[in-house]
Amino acid sequence: MNVKDRFIAGGYAAAWSLIRAMPEKTAYRLFDRIADRVWKRRGPQVLQLEANLLRVLGKDTTPESLAATSRKGMRSAMRYYCEAFRLNGWDRRRLVDSVDIADEDRARLAEAVRPERGAVLALGHTGNYDHAGAWLVATFSIGFTTVAENLKPEAVAERFWAYRRKLGMEVLPHDGGPAVFGTLARRLREGGTVCLVADRDLGASGVPVDFFGETTRIAAGPAALAVQTGCRVYPASLWYPGPGRLGIRIHPEIPVPPDGTRREKIARMTQTLADAYAEGIAAHPEDWHMLQKYFLADLDPGKPPAPDGRPSPRGHDQDSPV
Structure with a gap:
């Protein structure tokens, strides 16, 4: 491990100890201040966040409204880190009581996690x-499987993987190839x-979808798994x-279409998935943490989107399940 990697790994290790030991209000205020400093610098991530948000809010939105939303967006993105450093310290009761979910959605989720069908x-x-x-x-007393992108340096990746495993997740590496699928x-x-987490295409096999009136690519994984396994x-x-x-x-279940080729079924299901994502983002745009180029109009068509754009306290990309 080189000097830079050791510095980054040491910073994360210190944060996991120090932030968890802070009073909760103090920790949230600290990360709000970090977010505000990043936002005021108007760096590439903030400018790209605003370019993405402009698609959501509409071209008629005022500069003041866009700026206010992007500032909230940076606070929201940094809050992820604050909670990542503290979440393992929450007991089961705190976790179970920490979520707002409508009765209809809770019932839909209870149906989803029944063991009779994946x-x-x-x-x-x-x-x-x-x-x-x-x-x-904590709520349904189940484990689940997810996929995570590898972080650099490796020591940071191992910390995030261990953190997620402690939360009850089976974590598979994104770069594990066909064996992961x-x-x-x-x-x-x-x-x-x-x-x-499938709203981005980390490879070359993503499905083109209409998203807020423009084209992007999102991961085919959920639809492909449904077509493959039922x-x-x-x-x-x-x-x-x-x-x-x-x-x-x-959101309501996305059924596998009864007709069409495998590719056609996956494309139709993925567009429905994109529509659901868009509905959620439109309702809460400040909580969409897309700080990277996302729409094909902003990307080199020959290249997939870059790794996750969540801002890191040390300025490098965070990992995300995909």
């Missing part, structure tokens, strides 16, 4: 998916639950109703 919960880069996962484990399919056939797919939207709380909406 289910994919497909999330986007909104709110805090680790918080959602920990709540799912096979493992996910096996878990689903066994009646397990798979949670995937599992159910439920989109999920996350947002922050207030300090220490998470809102969860479980």
Whole structure:
């Protein structure tokens, strides 16, 4: 490990100890201040966040409204880190009581995690998916499988993987190749639950979708797994109703179309998934943590989107399940 990597790994290790030991209000205020400093610098991540938000808010939105939303967006994105450093310290009762979810959505989720037939919960880069996962484990007394992108340096990746495992997740490496898809399919056939953050295409196999009137590519994984295994797919939207709380909406199941080729079925299901993501983002745009180029109009068409754009306290990219 070189000097820079040791510095980054040491910073994360210190944060995991120091932030967890802080009073909760102090920790949230600290990360709000960090977010505000990043926002005021108007760096590439903030400018890209605003370019993405402009698609959501509409071209007629005022500069003041866009700036206010992007500032909230930076606070929301940094809040993920604050909670990542503290979430393992929450007891089961705190976790179970920390989520706002409508009775209809809770019932839909209870149906999704029944062991008789596997289910994919497909999330986007909104709110805090680790918080959602920990709540799912605590509330329904189940484990689930997810996929995580490798971080650099390796020591930081291991910390995040260990953190998620402690929350009750089975974590598979994103770069594990076809074996990862096979493992996910096996878990689903066994009646397990798979949670995937799938609103981006990290490879070259993403499906083009219409998203806020423009084209982007999102991961084909949830639809491909459903076509392959017959599992159910439920989109999920996350947002922050207030300090220490998470809102969860479980959208209706996306059924596998009865006709068409495999490719056509996957394309149609993925567009429906994109529509659900867009609905959730439109309702809570400040909690969409997309700080990277996302729409094809902003990207080199020959290249997939870059790794996750969540801002890091040390300025490098965070990992995300995909």
